[in-house]
Amino acid sequence: MKKSTKDEIKKLNKGVNEFKEFISRGNVVDMAVGVIIGGAFGKIVTSLVNDILMPLIGTVLGGLDFTSLVLKVGNAKIAYGTFIQSIVDFLIIAFCIFVMIKLFEKLKRTEEKEEEAPKEEYIILLEEIRDLLKKEN
Numbered sequence: 001m002k003k004s005t006k007d008e009i010k011k012l013n014k015g016v017n018e019f020k021e022f023i024s025r026g027n028v029v030d031m032a033v034g035v036i037i038g039g040a041f042g043k044i045v046t047s048l049v050n051d052i053l054m055p056l057i058g059t060v061l062g063g064l065d066f067t068s069l070v071l072k073v074g075n076a077k078i079a080y081g082t083f084i085q086s087i088v089d090f091l092i093i094a095f096c097i098f099v100m101i102k103l104f105e106k107l108k109r110t111e112e113k114e115e116e117a118p119k120e121e122y123i124i125l126l127e128e129i130r131d132l133l134k135k136e137n
Contacts, residue, residue: 042093049089 046113050067058064069081121129 013118016054041096045096046089049092053088053092054085 054066058066066084067079067080069079069084071078071080
């Protein structure tokens with residue numbers, strides 16, 4: 001083999017090893033799970049907006065169907081009603097994510113408080129006795 005071919009094989013092996021390390025990290029798996037759940041959650045919110053909220057809002061506004069809102073410019077149709085629905089969809093998803101992050105932060109803070117709970121006096125005394133016995137031995 002030529003030297004350049006050996007170098008190319010080494011570079012390829014290095015790239016494959018780096019990819020294996022990247023894939024084996026927990027963050028990648030967590031990210032993949034997040035993307036899958038996020039996609040499913042997005043479908044649920046889209047259905048909520050399209051099938052429940054927007055018809056109710058349309059009824060309150062006098063039977064207005066947002067999907068039928070179209071502006072014609074020449075032969076082009078600008079479906080701004082669908083755009084309005086997408087904005088509502090985005091706002092609901094953003095709000096849900098905001099609420100979920102706040103809940104996770106609250107849970108994390110309560111766990112940290114539990115970990116930082118002060119030790120009882122007898123435990124401190126026992127630890128001091130243990131440390132003194134270790135120094136003597």
